[in-house]
Structure formats: C-alpha cells, structure tokens
Amino acid sequence: MKKIGITGQNGFVGSHLYNTLGLHPEKFQRINFEKDFFDDQKKLDEFVGECDVIVHLAAMNRHPDPQVIYENNLNLVKKLIASLERVNSKAHVLFSSSSQEEKDNLYGKSKKEGRELLAEWAEKNSGQFTGMIIPNVFGPFGKPNYNSFIATFCHKLTHGEQPVIDNDGEVKLIYVAELIQEIINHIESGESKKLYEVPNTSVNKVSEVLRKLETYKNLYFDNGEIPALESGFDLNLFNTFRCYFDIKNHYPIKFTQHTDPRGAFVEVIRLGIGGQCSFSTTVPGITRGNHFHTRKIERFAVIKGKALIQLRKIDTDEVLDFYLDGNEPAYVDMPIWYTHNIKNIGEEELYTIFWINEPFNPKDADTYFLEV
Numbered sequence: 001m002k003k004i005g006i007t008g009q010n011g012f013v014g015s016h017l018y019n020t021l022g023l024h025p026e027k028f029q030r031i032n033f034e035k036d037f038f039d040d041q042k043k044l045d046e047f048v049g050e051c052d053v054i055v056h057l058a059a060m061n062r063h064p065d066p067q068v069i070y071e072n073n074l075n076l077v078k079k080l081i082a083s084l085e086r087v088n089s090k091a092h093v094l095f096s097s098s099s100q101e102e103k104d105n106l107y108g109k110s111k112k113e114g115r116e117l118l119a120e121w122a123e124k125n126s127g128q129f130t131g132m133i134i135p136n137v138f139g140p141f142g143k144p145n146y147n148s149f150i151a152t153f154c155h156k157l158t159h160g161e162q163p164v165i166d167n168d169g170e171v172k173l174i175y176v177a178e179l180i181q182e183i184i185n186h187i188e189s190g191e192s193k194k195l196y197e198v199p200n201t202s203v204n205k206v207s208e209v210l211r212k213l214e215t216y217k218n219l220y221f222d223n224g225e226i227p228a229l230e231s232g233f234d235l236n237l238f239n240t241f242r243c244y245f246d247i248k249n250h251y252p253i254k255f256t257q258h259t260d261p262r263g264a265f266v267e268v269i270r271l272g273i274g275g276q277c278s279f280s281t282t283v284p285g286i287t288r289g290n291h292f293h294t295r296k297i298e299r300f301a302v303i304k305g306k307a308l309i310q311l312r313k314i315d316t317d318e319v320l321d322f323y324l325d326g327n328e329p330a331y332v333d334m335p336i337w338y339t340h341n342i343k344n345i346g347e348e349e350l351y352t353i354f355w356i357n358e359p360f361n362p363k364d365a366d367t368y369f370l371e372v
Helices: 012-021 035-039 041-050 066-086 106-125 149-157 176-189 206-221 232-242
Strands: 002-007 028-031 053-056 092-098 128-134 136-138 170-175 193-197 202-205 257-260 263-266 276-282 287-292 298-304 306-313 320-325 330-334 338-344 350-356
Touching: 002 012, 002 041, 012 028, 012 176, 035 041, 041 066, 053 066, 053 176, 066 092, 066 106, 092 106, 092 176, 106 128, 106 193, 128 176, 136 176, 136 232, 149 206, 149 232, 170 176, 170 232, 202 206, 206 232, 276 338, 298 306, 298 338, 306 330, 306 350, 320 330, 338 350
Parallel strands: 002 028, 002 053, 053 092, 092 128, 128 193, 136 170
Antiparallel strands: 170 202, 257 263, 276 350, 287 338, 298 330, 298 350, 306 320, 306 338
C-alpha cells in the first residue's frame, strides 16, 4: 500500500484526487495535509517523512499582482524541497505544472521554474520526480472566475447571469476525472518522468462550450429534460453543469399532473438519451441508498407515499433534506459525488420511480456506499 500526500488537498484538483484515492483503500493510504504545514517546519517535515508519494498541487492561480503569484508558487516549491532534504525523503514527487509554461506570464514562469527546481532536487538526491504539464482542467466544484471559464459559465447560467466571451479561441481541455486517472497511473507505475505532457481529451471553441451549456440550461435546468449527450465530453460537461445549481433550493421539483375522472397522468422524465428505469416499493421506516456515484445521472421520483430524500457532498457535513409526498408527485436528481438516500416516513408503502442513464453493470457499478 502506498502512502500518498497531496499539497493543495482541499483545492479543485486536490479534492478530486483525495476523494478518488479514497475509493481504493486497499491500494492507497491518504496522508492528511493542511495548508498551514508550509508555515510550520515541524509539521511539514512530519508530513513529508510519512509519504511514499507527494503530489504537489498547492499553488496560487490568480491575484491582482502577478508578482505575488510568482513568488508564492516558487516559495512553496522551495519549502517542499527543503523539507525533502531535511528528512532525506525518497518519495516520488509529482508536480502539477501548466500548459502556460511557455507563455509570457509570471504564473507560467513560476510553474516552469518550480518544475526545474524539483527536477534538480531529484537529480542531486537520486530522487523520483515527475513533472506533469497539464492542459486546461474542468469539472465539478471548480471555483468560478478562478479555476476555469467553464466553472464561470456554469455558475452564471444557474444563477441568473449571462456569460460573456472575452476570447473565442480553441481550448485544449481535460476533465478532472481524466486528469486524476493520469496522476494515479503515474503513482502506480512509480516511474520518473522529468517532463510529461498530459494529453488533452478534447479541443473546443469557447463559444461551442457555451452553446452546449445554454442548451443544458434551457432543457434541463429550466425544464428537467435530460439532453442528448453524444460524447464523453458532453457527459462530463453536463455532470459539471449539474453541480453548480443551488441544490438546496432547486429541489424537489413538482411534476405536472394531468387529471380526469379516470385518475392522473404524470410525465416522469423526458430524455435525449436512454438508460434504465425502475420502480420500488418501500415499507414504512425503511431507508434505501446511502451511496454515491462519480459519473452517473440519476433521478428519484416519488409517486405515492411520503419520503425523505437526503443528499450530502461526500467531503462536507451539510445534509440537504427534501420532503416529498405522492399527493404532489415530485423528483430530486442526484449530483455526482453526493451520497444520497430515500426513506419512507409515511404510514403506507412508498412508491418510487428511479431512472439512471446507464444500465447497472456489477463489474463497473460506479456505486460507493457511504452514510449520508
């Protein structure tokens, strides 16, 4: 089992890496990192000394003064190197650099010089080092106006604002889960690569991305329809978009009922894609679920009885409670990386319809059990 520490553990890429490693406790032990370790030599040395692998992601991306970015990022690298030398570490260090290395800006310069300093440390101390040149990364939970233009667009579209395109160029992109898999592959191989250019997985014009997101807003955010997702990029972009809702206040969404003397008709879901639809009955007091997905799209629709649906983002403590009643049929969709459950809180059987975008495959279930 490899002991892995991540500087920048709570950042955008760091949190995804930390949580993904946590899905495989039989292979990886995560060594906790706190931001203040860089200001406490003893704590930093204890952290470094415990790690078999250190993924150095901590960095500043934006600041009004570019010189502050440059000095901050280089200082972090220098502090890490000093600690590696003090404890005589033999850890495999993976460094997150950027495709901006060759651009004429201080952020790119800080990443390039930081990578070169770590490569010098490895050569001088017979250490292991991998310098990763990473294209533009997007995915759930990135900070708007900080991590990615996609994060900014998603936030604006789901909060009543209109995105503005500053430069409609082509952008090389990689989804955060794809980047995480690249990092894990290097961790598992244990091979040093002083310079490794992580391949992008798509190239898109900014305006093309915005058009897709506007379609998701019109079809899904406003009307609850799952849009056609024709590629892996589309699925990843859609799952990213879904995580920028004000989820607490967006759900549950009531269905439109069409009633006549025969009873009622309710449309549960309108699809641009296929998937698997099922229903369950649940006796009073029973809870189903307590699991999360990392890629699947799922809808719970209560059509009879009373239910409590709960959601919690896996690395937070806040639990979102949604009360649904079959007298007013409604649904809640499950964002990725949110553990969720449903409980019958009534006195009669609960009838629930479940839809998920891919048929269940026990060999690749994408289902991880965790109490809400």
